[in-house]
Amino acid sequence: MRIALDAMGGDYAPEAVVKGAILAAEQLEKDDVILLIGKEDVIQPLLNEYNYAGNNITIVHASQVIEMGEHPTKALSQKTDSSIAVGYGLLKMQKADAFCSAGNTGAMLVGAMFSVKAVEGILRPSIGGLVPKLNGGFGIMLDVGANADCKPEVLEQFGEIGSIYAKYVLEIPNPKVGLMNLGEEEGKGTVVTQAAHQRLKANTNINFIGNIEGRDLFNDKADVIVCDGYTGNIILKMAENIYDILNEKNMHDPFFDKFNYEAVGGSPILGINGNAVIGHGVSSPKAICNMVLQAQKMVSSKLSERFHKKYSV
Known part of the structure; x- marks a missing residue:
């Protein structure tokens, strides 16, 4: 190699x-x-x-x-x-x-x-961001910066790409895919996320579990978090800043230490x-x-x- x-x-x-x-x-x-x-x-x-x-x-x-x-x-x-x-x-x-x-x-x-x-x-290569999980290990969120605006079919494909990464790199047998949205209900969100939801729901190649909210990012509800690069980048930078603030206050915890960019080293281009x-x-x-x-x-x-x-x- x-x-x-x-x-x-x-x-x-x-x-x-x-x-x-x-x-x-x-x-x-x-x-x-x-x-x-x-x-x-x-x-x-x-x-x-x-x-x-x-x-x-x-x-x-x-x-x-x-x-x-x-x-x-x-x-x-x-x-x-x-x-x-x-x-x-x-x-x-x-x-x-x-x-x-x-x-x-x-x-x-x-x-x-x-x-x-x-x-x-x-359709669109993406940048994946590794997300620490409370139950151990990591999930993957995509996109986190390459594509600020995404069509529904692109978001659907992110679910497939992320599932392949999660299964073979993160070694999650049947990764759960969640669409980041402003509510769990199927009809919530923008015109784009509503259309993306329907495409993801109909896709038999992935294990789609529906919409997720920001509070679900670190729990075990979804292993693959689908969102546009604008949303994903904001979430990623906020998570990095949480670590910086805790570190400045000399507050350390094994879970929050995973927020440190050093833990994973970088973001894959998928x-x-x-x-x-x-x-x-x-x-x-x-x-x-x-x-x-x-x-x-x-x-x-x-x-x-x-x-x-x-x-x-």
Whole structure:
């Protein structure tokens, strides 16, 4: 297995990324390799400084970096030797099984859409957000930022995509799908959510349990939470802020500690030709490590191949 990792992406790159790669390398299988993408004359001295002498990390040189504030589309087209462009190039040529970056989120999304592209039959690739559950483990919410506005048929497909991720990556045998709404009753919501409800209800490929409300996010009512990216992003950022507030007040609890972005490392981009994970811009070594390990699980579960099998003609 080859996992490409953007060494130059993130507020604390490259130091935090290299440290995270070393932590992840210790937990990978013997034959797994992390392809650390970036400026070799910067990465190699760090590997030496941190006394890394293993065989699970290989440097792939990339001379350019897409900074956080750059315009995604413009930067990708002009910086063809950037770490993000090279990472997606490796993914597209199947020289990497997954690509992870805590760099420019927009560039990661643009690269996913225009480099490796969506699986044929996928209406809109989405970003999945992992949601801690009170009974242990995680559920998945999608979309959390890629698609602010969604048609009913897109929301229906999110239910299918999320179910595949939940079943094979989160190992939930028959994941329950809930539509985030402003009431449990079938007739509640906007014109879009009402139409999406009917489509989800009629879909025999998923275990749809109906509408759910915000208070159901962390209980066991639904394993897959379907919503548009506008709603999902607000929920995700609010949950992150709850952790920050509790941490500032020195209040700790095993459940709320899972709200920390470090716990999962990043958000998967679902529905593209390959496996990609977007990390938080302020990713620490622990977060980088967990992002790589999440990518490893996505590859091991053959997630991308399962999307192809379901949707490609």
